[in-house]
Structures are given as C-alpha cells and as structure tokens.
Amino acid sequence: MFIKSIAFENYRNLKTDIIFPAKGINVIYGDNAQGKTNLLECIWLFTGGRSFRGSRENELVAFDKKYAKISLCFNSDGRDQGIEITISGGKRGAVLNDVPKKFMSQIIGSFCAVVFSPNHLTLIKNGPEERRNFIDTALCQIKPSYAVLLSRYKRALNERNSLLKDIPKHRELEDMLDVWDERIAEEGIKISAERRKYVKLLSQPAMGFYDGISSGKEKLSIEYRSVIQDSSEADAAEIKNSIISALEARRADDIICGYTTVGVHRDDLSVKINDREARKFGSQGQQRSAVLALKLAEAYVIGKQKGETPVVLLDDVLSELDSTRQNYLLNKLEGMQVFITCCEKIDDTENKMRIENGEIFSVEE
Ligand SMILES: Nc1ncnc2c1ncn2[C@@H]1O[C@H](COP(=O)(O)OP(=O)(O)OP(=O)(O)O)[C@@H](O)[C@H]1O
Ligand SMILES: [Mg+2]
Incomplete structure (x- = not known):
C-alpha cells in the first residue's frame, strides 16, 4: 500500500497544498514547531483512528478557521482509492471512494498505517x-x-x-x-x-x-x-x-x-x-530501537496477513540513535513506504521535503 498524494486545507499550521510523496523512504525535515508532526498526524487520521497525540477534533482545525479538509489518494488492492475527511464543529466526517460514511469506524481497514512517536516509548x-x-x-x-x-x-x-x-x-x-x-x-x-x-x-x-x-x-x-x-x-x-x-x-x-x-x-x-x-535494563537508545523494531514488525505481520504492507510513520525517531542505527532506518527498509521526520537535513537520502512554517518544499539534489 502506498500514498500517491495528500492534500490539506486549514489543517493545523499546514499551508493549503497538495504533496506527492515517493513510494519508498520520505524524509521530512525542519526546525522545531514547523509542522512535521502535524503532517504525520494528518496522514494517520486516514486510518480512521483518533489523533496519536490524543488531540480533540477542533484542535486539528487551523486557528481562526471553521473547518479543515484533508484528502488522500492511495494505491491499495491494485487500484487508486481516495478518502476525504472534513472536520468542523468538533466532528469528523469521511468520504471513501466517493461514498459518504456515517461513522469514522467505517473507513477503518481501507488505509492502513503504523505510527511511531516519542509517546510510544511508554510501550x-x-x-x-x-x-x-x-x-x-x-x-x-x-x-x-x-x-x-x-x-x-x-x-x-x-x-x-x-x-x-x-x-x-x-x-x-x-x-x-x-x-x-x-x-x-x-x-x-x-x-x-x-x-x-x-x-x-x-x-x-x-x-x-x-x-x-x-x-x-x-x-x-x-x-x-x-x-x-x-x-x-x-x-x-x-x-x-x-x-x-x-x-x-x-x-x-x-x-x-x-x-x-x-x-x-x-x-x-x-x-x-x-x-x-x-524496561529495567535498556538504555534510552536501546528502548527506542526496541519500540521501533516492534512497530516495524507489526507493519510486516499485518502486511503478510493482509497481503499489503501498511504505510510507516516515524516521528522524530532519529534522535538518540547513533549514525549506524539511523543509517539502517534511512536506507534498509525495503518494500515499505516510510515517512520519517527529523530536524536536520540528511544528505544521503533520495526523497526529501523541507517544512517551514507549515509550508512544504520538495528538495532536489
Ligand atoms: N490548530 C492549529 N492551528 C494552527 N497552528 C497550530 C494548530 N495546532 C498546532 N499548531 C501549531 O503547529 C506548530 C507545529 O507543530 P508540530 O508539532 O507539527 O511541529 P514539529 O515540526 O513537529 O516540531 P518539533 O520538531 O518540535 O516536534 C506549533 O507551533 C503549533 O502552535
Ligand atoms: Mg514534532
């Protein structure tokens, strides 16, 4: 399973735009508070789950706006599919492949993702x-x-x-x-x-x-x-x-x-x-590596059982990892579409996006 495009309007601090990620590893970098986690959170919502930050619906709408609208085009089951989500008045509504759905739970299972955020270290x-x-x-x-x-x-x-x-x-x-x-x-x-x-x-x-x-x-x-x-x-x-x-x-x-x-x-x-x-004896880096390995294995097993690997979202995963560990994540995860956020630009990766004040720029090299 992979994402072809993501469009957003009035979502948190993200400027209205549409982006076209690559099939493999996508690195999103930028300073603190520029919108990296917001972008991953927006992708996660298409799974039908709630924000992995535990935010309320109206917190997802840009300050001073009445509604937010996000759309996803993804390839699954050998065909292109679409999900649109509108958030307004503290409620979320979804349209899956042009069919409006009454409950968000009705879209669960169509777009699948696995997410790692620093909160998940509690695992x-x-x-x-x-x-x-x-x-x-x-x-x-x-x-x-x-x-x-x-x-x-x-x-x-x-x-x-x-x-x-x-x-x-x-x-x-x-x-x-x-x-x-x-x-x-x-x-x-x-x-x-x-x-x-x-x-x-x-x-x-x-x-x-x-x-x-x-x-x-x-x-x-x-x-x-x-x-x-x-x-x-x-x-x-x-x-x-x-x-x-x-x-x-x-x-x-x-x-x-x-x-x-x-x-x-x-x-x-x-x-x-x-x-x-x-839990008792692992160092910070080892605990982080263990949670990551568990999340990646989850994606792998779901992929085997369902015939398609979920999209992998890794928020701020590189800090606390030494360069060998970082290198593995940036270069060795084959057969999965991965989104990794970090603060520094990383040179030896192919698909990079820079995010500044909610605006996303693709970086050519
Ligand atoms: N509803 C909203 N409307 C507008 N801006 C918002 C909204 N919710 C959050 N923000 C802003 O989005 C900004 C970016 O948040 P985000 O968590 O995505 O940053 P980040 O790039 O992941 O930073 P870090 O590297 O520190 O994790 C914050 O400054 C926050 O004030
Ligand atoms: Mg963040």
Missing part, C-alpha cells in the same frame, strides 16, 4: 497494559472477530467485578460468580491463544529488525506471558479447569479488592535485549 517504559493494547490493536486490524471476542471478555469481567463489589453486603450473590468464572475462563482461553499466535508471528521479524538496527550487536527477544497455559502443551479441559481453579483460589482476595486479580487482562509481553528486561 517499553510503562506497565503491561500498553503492551497488551499493542497486541490487541494489531489483532483487531488483522481479524475483526478478535474485537468481538475482546469486548465479550471485557463485559464478563465488568459483570464479575460489579458482583465482587456487591458481595460483602449481599453474601447470597457469591454463588453467581461461578457463571462469570466459567465465561472468563472460556473467552480468556481464546484471547490467550490468539495473542500467543500473534506474538509468535511477530517474534522473528522483530528480532530481524532489531538485529538490523543494532548491526547484529544486540539481540531482541519477545515472549507472551499469560496466566493461561499454551494449548500445545496441555489439553483444552485441563487448561479450562486450571484457570477456573485459579479464579476460585483468588475469590476471597478478589471480594476484598472488589476486582478480578487473575485472568488474561493481566497478561504481559516480555521484551528483552540480550536476555535482560528492556
């Missing part, structure tokens, strides 16, 4: 929730039925948790927990199996990208850590019984806490560099 630095989300978001893109499974699990968990809170006052409700234990076990087993399968697919390419970024000097390894056993190592009934027993064993504690302390909602993705936890 390594923070607790397990972000790592579970990283796995879940990719799985939802690859397999829409996974989103249904996940929401069924969350509903069962919420029901169990509200019951746990009521039990101290109404002890007779305790018997009802059995139903939810069973549901949490059944859905949890499916979620754990899907996540484990996906992490296995991700592992090899993540290792490969990290090996490239670190020029073979360091090794990245990832592993899914679940409360539920691997189904290849035990039979289905045995697995179900063990998770139900675990829920029962924690029941008294759960009633005191008022929430469920065991289940796939507490699973984690272990990320190690040279066999040590990246």
